Amino acid sequence: MTPKQRYLFDLTGYIHLKNVLSDEELQNAQDAVERCVQTPQDELPPGISYGGGGYSNGFSFDKSLEALTLHPKTWPIVKELTDNKPRFNRGSLVAKGPEHDQVIGKLHCAREDCGWQTRRYDVRDGQVHCNDFVVFFYFADVHPGDGGLVVLPGSHKANFERPEGIFFPDPEDPPDELHPALVNVTARAGDAIVLSELLTHGVLIWKPKERYRRFLILRYKTQFFQDTRGHRDPFPPEVMERLSPETRELSQPASYTHIKDIAKSEHVRVT
Numbered sequence: 001m002t003p004k005q006r007y008l009f010d011l012t013g014y015i016h017l018k019n020v021l022s023d024e025e026l027q028n029a030q031d032a033v034e035r036c037v038q039t040p041q042d043e044l045p046p047g048i049s050y051g052g053g054g055y056s057n058g059f060s061f062d063k064s065l066e067a068l069t070l071h072p073k074t075w076p077i078v079k080e081l082t083d084n085k086p087r088f089n090r091g092s093l094v095a096k097g098p099e100h101d102q103v104i105g106k107l108h109c110a111r112e113d114c115g116w117q118t119r120r121y122d123v124r125d126g127q128v129h130c131n132d133f134v135v136f137f138y139f140a141d142v143h144p145g146d147g148g149l150v151v152l153p154g155s156h157k158a159n160f161e162r163p164e165g166i167f168f169p170d171p172e173d174p175p176d177e178l179h180p181a182l183v184n185v186t187a188r189a190g191d192a193i194v195l196s197e198l199l200t201h202g203v204l205i206w207k208p209k210e211r212y213r214r215f216l217i218l219r220y221k222t223q224f225f226q227d228t229r230g231h232r233d234p235f236p237p238e239v240m241e242r243l244s245p246e247t248r249e250l251s252q253p254a255s256y257t258h259i260k261d262i263a264k265s266e267h268v269r270v271t
């Protein structure tokens with residue numbers, strides 16, 4: 001993590017990384033997403049299911065998507081935030097058309113959803129520690145005014161409950177102008193966003209009729225964060241078996257004393 005990334009992540013609770021994907025990586029990912037969208041739902045690879053513009057376990061549709069879990073530009077950030085003890089535990093592909101996101105996706109964060117005791121954000125020894133965060137990889141452009149992701153910068157460290165209705169008093173009839181405390185993050189194809197789950201975030205109504213939202217949501221936790229609902233593997237067996245050994249290791253829970261082989265290296269190639 002560079003000093004600039006660390007500063008911005010600590011200050012705002014997220015970072016927008018521009019041009020993370022090479023032209024080739026972006027093209028391969030876009031082609032894979034298009035193939036996934038064109039695949040009839042009953043012919044999707046085992047363990048991938050579609051609903052409401054999202055493909056659960058969609059990261060496992062193609063190696064070009066799976067490889068993003070260990071992308072060289074985000075991997076050092078994943079390693080630092082988890083103190084070199086990362087676990088990847090969900091990867092959904094979003095491919096939404098103009099018919100989706102026609103109402104405001106309610107503002108929320110893990111503190112409100114799961115209880116303040118469940119998530120940590122801290123800085124020790126010049127390093128950020130965060131036990132739950134997401135990385136979004138964008139495959140299509142978002143322009144100012146389009147809608148999409150909205151965040152409340154700094155809210156990952158908020159000390160007060162968010163008063164109900166403060167930003168969207170009537171979610172059925174959202175104001176034309178955003179409250180100045182909110183930011184609509186407009187990422188371009190090839191960008192990535194790293195966001196603490198403690199950051200209050202939501203989704204604005206998607207306005208374009210001819211441009212779609214296409215991105216991958218990768219979720220990471222510390223490897224000793226046990227949110228496994230009784231399962232050791234975060235993905236069904238049919239998904240686990242087609243993953244590369246590196247991704248499989250990344251997805252495993254482990255003790256807080258263990259260092260995974262993949263965490264010993266700065267560059268991991270998904271084989």
Ligand SMILES: [Fe+2]
Nearest residue numbers: 108109201202
């Ligand atoms: Fe969310």
